[in-house]
Amino acid sequence: MAENSTDPRTGPPAPKSRAQQSTRDLLLSMLPLLLVLLALTGLVGMCSFSPGGPSVDPDVGARSDPDGDLRRAVGSVDLAVREPDLSEDWRVNNVRVSQLGDRGTVATALRVGYLTPDGRYLRLSQSDAEEAELVAFETGVDPAGLGTVEAAGLTWVRYAAQRDEEAWTTELDGQRVLLTGSADEPEFRELAEATVAGDLVEPGAGTATDGG
Helix, strand or coil, X not given: CCCCCCCCCCCCCCCXXXXXHHHHHHXXXXXXXXXXXXXXXXXXXXXXXXXXXXXXXXXXXXXXXXXXXXXXXXXXXXXXXXXXXXXXXXXXXXXXXXXXXXXXXXXXXXXXXXECCCXXXXXXXXXXXXXXXXXXXXXXXXXXXXXXXXXXXXXXXXEECHHHCEEEEEEECCEXXXXXXXXXXXXXXXHHHHHHHCEEECCCCCCEECCC
């Protein structure tokens, strides 16, 4: 019977080196980060870049009944506001009422956010606040005038805003109207014209009369 023999060159495999173990641990620790990056890549794919400002999907967050939202909001404030006469390519994504001021003097602003046909954002604010107060509130910075512009038969004062945006403001119907957002100048002009030409909605009643 043959005797069992052991080849000194064979035996259990040598343990992995410290470098190999470190590489494996590093790959395992990076796995959750890779999963997060993949998820973020999917979200980024839903957005697009526009040289004129952020671009968003016009169907995201659009209101199903913008006229009704506006009139219900007007019914809760003591303001007569214009209802812009815009095409269906403009989508309303929010309507809100905000209070401005302190020290016993409180103003009201009815604010309507729009997604433009090119997917940019533009907000219309109509308020009984003073110009400087409304500009600071809507732009988030101290008022810094950039000159004036003529639009819809009115003179609008231009102000700097955050993120290289700007704001236009004028007086209409005895109160302050302000536009601000990432839209380009033609879109500012379109909303300005639509606002001036829009119906005048009386405070509280939620009814409209012809604009002019």
